[in-house]
Amino acid sequence: xxxxxxxxxxxxxxxxxxxxxxxxxxxxxxxxxxxxxxxxxxxxxxxxxxxxxxxxxxxxxxxxxxxxxxxxxxxxxxxxxxxxxxxxxxxxxxxxxxxxxxxxxxx
Amino acid sequence: xxxxxxxxxxxxxxxxxxxxxxxxxxxxxxxxxxxxxxxxxxxxxxxxxxxxxxxxxxxxxxxxxxxxxxxxxxxxxxxxxxxxxxxxxxxxxxxxxxxxxxxxxxx
Numbered sequence: 001x002x003x004x005x006x007x008x009x010x011x012x013x014x015x016x017x018x019x020x021x022x023x024x025x026x027x028x029x030x031x032x033x034x035x036x037x038x039x040x041x042x043x044x045x046x047x048x049x050x051x052x053x054x055x056x057x058x059x060x061x062x063x064x065x066x067x068x069x070x071x072x073x074x075x076x077x078x079x080x081x082x083x084x085x086x087x088x089x090x091x092x093x094x095x096x097x098x099x100x101x102x103x104x105x106x107x
Numbered sequence: 108x109x110x111x112x113x114x115x116x117x118x119x120x121x122x123x124x125x126x127x128x129x130x131x132x133x134x135x136x137x138x139x140x141x142x143x144x145x146x147x148x149x150x151x152x153x154x155x156x157x158x159x160x161x162x163x164x165x166x167x168x169x170x171x172x173x174x175x176x177x178x179x180x181x182x183x184x185x186x187x188x189x190x191x192x193x194x195x196x197x198x199x200x201x202x203x204x205x206x207x208x209x210x211x212x213x214x
Contacts, residue, residue, distance in 0.1 A: 009155055011165060029208040036211035044211045046167070048116055048204035058118060058204065060153070060167050062211075097155035097165065101136040104143035104151045104169075105212055 007043065008069050009102075011095040012059040020088035021055055028057070031081035039075060041068025055090075114150065115176050116209075118202040119166040127195035128162055135164075138188035146182060148175025162197075 016024045028047055035042040041064040050056035063069040072078055123131045132154075139152040148171040157163035170176040179185055 009153070011155070025207050032208045032210035042211060046116070046209045047207040048118070049207055051203040051205055054205070057207070058202075095165075096158040098158055098161070100132050100154040100156055100164070101139045102153045103139035104149060 006065060007099075008061075008063040008066060009097050009099050010061040010063075010069075011097060012057075012061065013093040013095065014057040014059070015090040016055045016057055017088050017090055018055050024057075024085055024088045025049075027081055027084050028059075031077055034077035035072060035075065038077070039068070039072055041065070042072055113172060114206075115168075115170040115173060116204050116206050117168040117170075117176075118204060119164075119168065120200040120202065121164040121166070122197040123162045123164055124195050124197055125162050131164075131192055131195045132156075134188055134191050135166075138184055141184035142179060142182065145184070146175065146179055148172070149179055 025047075032045040032047060035045055043064055044060065044062040046060040048058045048060075050058065063072060135154055139154060142149040142152055150171055151167065151169040153167040155165045155167075157165065170179060
């Protein structure tokens with residue numbers, strides 16, 4: 001496994017079972033908090049719900065490089081999130097992207 | 108018009124005519140550069156193309172508040188971008204979101 005050295009920017013589009021939405025959001029927030037705290041290679045995880053369709057979740061994910069992404073997938077907090085939310089997720093689409101322009105930063 | 112004082116996080120999903128894609132990306136990058144340079148209320152504009160479907164563009168947009176967003180829509184660089192790219196955009200979906208968790212920051 002070699003590092004590409006380039007940041008990975010990915011999007012995840014999920015549909016969550018409405019009956020489990022509040023529990024899902026708590027688990028997701030906890031997973032994000034642990035990831036950015038414990039993994040320096042996890043640069044950004046922004047989780048959003050689509051207004052008017054709260055079960056539709058979008059996550060903007062930025063990792064330092066391919067290795068950081070793969071390490072994230074093996075982290076205990078990610079595996080725990082995946083297992084705990086497996087029955088709540090109706091669909092999941094992972095989108096790889098090529099950045100055109102990353103302008104500014106929040107805050 | 109009153110300020111809500113809360114950041115606005117929005118997503119735009121565009122489909123660009125492949126014949127105009129390279130020109131579109133140049134105009135989009137220029138618009139983003141001008142926006143983050145000239146408008147303190149434009150916190151973040153991340154433009155991505157979907158890998159394997161380069162005409163599919165996603166833009167993650169964060170504005171300081173509703174006023175900043177409305178000012179952006181009236182800015183000369185945004186109006187110029189809208190006018191110059193009007194014939195290149197096949198579809199545009201604007202998605203308002205409610206943040207669940209904004210973790211970390213790139214860079």
